[in-house]
Amino acid sequence: MSLISSLGAQIIWAATATGKAMIFTWDIFRWIFRPPFRIRAVFEQMQEIGYYSVPVVAITALSTGGVLALQSFIGFKRFGAETMVGTVVAISMTRELGPVLTGIIVAGRAGSAMAAELGTMKVTEQIDALYTLSADPVKYLIVPRFLAATIMLPVLVIVADSVGILGGAGIGVGTLGANPIIYMQKTFEFLKLNDIFSGLFKSMVFGAIIGVVCCYQGFYTEGGAEGVGKATTRSVVISSILILIVDYVLTAILFGEAPGGG
Amino acid sequence: MADDTIIQVIDLYKAFGAKAVLTGANLTITRGESMVVIGGSGSGKSVLIKHMIGLLKPDAGRVIVDGKEVGALNETDLNDLRRKFGMLFQGAALFDSLTIGENVGFALKEHTSLPRRDREKIVTEKLDMVGLYNVENLKPAELSGGMKKRAGLARAIAMEPEIILYDEPTTGLDPVMCDQINELIISLQKKIGATTVTITHDMVSANKIADTIAMLLDGKFAAVGKPDEVFASKIPEVMEFCYIGKVLRETEAIYKRN
Numbered sequence: 001m002s003l004i005s006s007l008g009a010q011i012i013w014a015a016t017a018t019g020k021a022m023i024f025t026w027d028i029f030r031w032i033f034r035p036p037f038r039i040r041a042v043f044e045q046m047q048e049i050g051y052y053s054v055p056v057v058a059i060t061a062l063s064t065g066g067v068l069a070l071q072s073f074i075g076f077k078r079f080g081a082e083t084m085v086g087t088v089v090a091i092s093m094t095r096e097l098g099p100v101l102t103g104i105i106v107a108g109r110a111g112s113a114m115a116a117e118l119g120t121m122k123v124t125e126q127i128d129a130l131y132t133l134s135a136d137p138v139k140y141l142i143v144p145r146f147l148a149a150t151i152m153l154p155v156l157v158i159v160a161d162s163v164g165i166l167g168g169a170g171i172g173v174g175t176l177g178a179n180p181i182i183y184m185q186k187t188f189e190f191l192k193l194n195d196i197f198s199g200l201f202k203s204m205v206f207g208a209i210i211g212v213v214c215c216y217q218g219f220y221t222e223g224g225a226e227g228v229g230k231a232t233t234r235s236v237v238i239s240s241i242l243i244l245i246v247d248y249v250l251t252a253i254l255f256g257e258a259p260g261g262g
Numbered sequence: 263m264a265d266d267t268i269i270q271v272i273d274l275y276k277a278f279g280a281k282a283v284l285t286g287a288n289l290t291i292t293r294g295e296s297m298v299v300i301g302g303s304g305s306g307k308s309v310l311i312k313h314m315i316g317l318l319k320p321d322a323g324r325v326i327v328d329g330k331e332v333g334a335l336n337e338t339d340l341n342d343l344r345r346k347f348g349m350l351f352q353g354a355a356l357f358d359s360l361t362i363g364e365n366v367g368f369a370l371k372e373h374t375s376l377p378r379r380d381r382e383k384i385v386t387e388k389l390d391m392v393g394l395y396n397v398e399n400l401k402p403a404e405l406s407g408g409m410k411k412r413a414g415l416a417r418a419i420a421m422e423p424e425i426i427l428y429d430e431p432t433t434g435l436d437p438v439m440c441d442q443i444n445e446l447i448i449s450l451q452k453k454i455g456a457t458t459v460t461i462t463h464d465m466v467s468a469n470k471i472a473d474t475i476a477m478l479l480d481g482k483f484a485a486v487g488k489p490d491e492v493f494a495s496k497i498p499e500v501m502e503f504c505y506i507g508k509v510l511r512e513t514e515a516i517y518k519r520n
Contacts, residue, residue, distance in 0.1 A: 121358075128317055129355040132348075133369045133417075134341040 024138075024216050028146050031139040041144035042151075049110040049145070050152030054159060056109060057102050061160035064097055065089055065167030073176050085178065086187035089168030094195045098160040099153075100247055103206035106153060107239040111214035114145055115235035118218025119228035127219070142219065146211035153207030154200040161196065202250050206243045213239040268293045268425065268457050269314055274323035276309055283309050285481030286323070291459060291474075296451055298468045299461045300503065301478035307461035308352075310478070311427045314459065315347050316340050327425070345373065348418030348456075349427040352434075354410040356402035356417070362389070363398030366416045373421070388416040391453070392446060408439040412446070419450060426450070428460040432467045444470045465507040477503065 072088045118141060121127050130137045165187060172178040217235035221227045269291040276284040283306040291297045301307050312318040313325045316332045325332045330343055356365045367385040370376060376384075385398060392412040402410060411431065418426055431447060432440040444467050451458050451471075462468055468475055469489055476486040477500050485495045493508040495501060 124353055125351045125355040126357055128312075129349070129351055129357070131317055132315055132344060133372070134344045135368070135372055136337075136341075 045148030061164040062167040065164030066171040069168035069171040090187045093164035099199045099203040103243040111210045114214040115218040119221035119231040122221045149211035150207040153203040157203040270326040296473045298472035305478045348423035352430045354414035
């Protein structure tokens, strides 16, 4: 195949996939507001996606908070700003690291599981079986997962923010010899409510991205066990990349502060 | 369309990418009949029945079920039409996350207002009909292949459908189990009085359960008729495919004479 036709084929593939994903997303929103609502299924998924992700999110946040304190201490010491370590940890965790790390961890832990489960259901004709039983699979399978991911991501970010700040404080006070009272004072002195809310809002968007991408990949799986494997990998890769891109866009547009102005 | 026609496939075309699967298929199925669609692997048998229940949309042509054109229905009407159907999938397609009882009672729970106790009674009754006992609380993974097919069958007949679609019901089962499934298909047809459409390449099964056999060849029906008529076909591909069926018929005839 020539270079041009292979490029063309890829563009057509990408355009088709984007179109299909948009229709899929529209379908999700259409079903969210149509009764009967499957509240129980949403709670089950909230447990699966949210509750079971708490340990890994907490461990990651703890170590990130700690390392962040350590690293910024090394940097700040060079110009005598060691007291600002708590401030930097708090702002970095709430605005950026909490939401993004949580997003990527949930994409890897719960998103991949969603894609694999739905993909298996697709290749074993369970999704077709739902149609034949006059039950729409988007409503039965996708909507609860989408809602659960969108609701639980901010909750997990609250955990990540708190544990991260505690981790930073642990290292700051325990290893770097900071005064606990001053450290905590510095942590909250410059922290604005907007820092926390911007992170929570971003994480909600990340949750929606994980829900749509991973469910889409699973729902359109083809080609048996191999197809399920590929769909699972793609779901994690695509949702992680989208999270990073959307993170920048949202931060720049919604939550940026003008350089120099503040 | 005659009054007793329940499914009519008219000039059906379907292609996947560059691969044309159905190229002008025509078929008429009468109410209460047991239609068996035979054909080699990849001949489009599954594609055909997926059009009947609206899982696929035709590229051209129409499928008419009970007077309604399947491909032209909106979501609500299609869902209503689907309640006339029960479908047994090749791999049974039981929901892994639900118990056998929940699987069989799925449509009852979603589409009827029956109280739980009544639903459970119907579930047990349907499981009895397919010869499964005390499996309501097991998960599909705990059943053998044959038991899964039976459970899938119980789910398909839970709402007492007018039409039952069987997608390769005997594939992957041992000969004894095949025979049991065949007997089950026949006895269910008698008990429920449903129209059945079975796709298979198992000629033993086709010979046993068919009122009418239709053979798909190159995307069209090459031969349609009573088993004896199809087995007597002079089309080389049909002769080759139906050889076993013919032998079976002849053997049965000899047995009967003696």
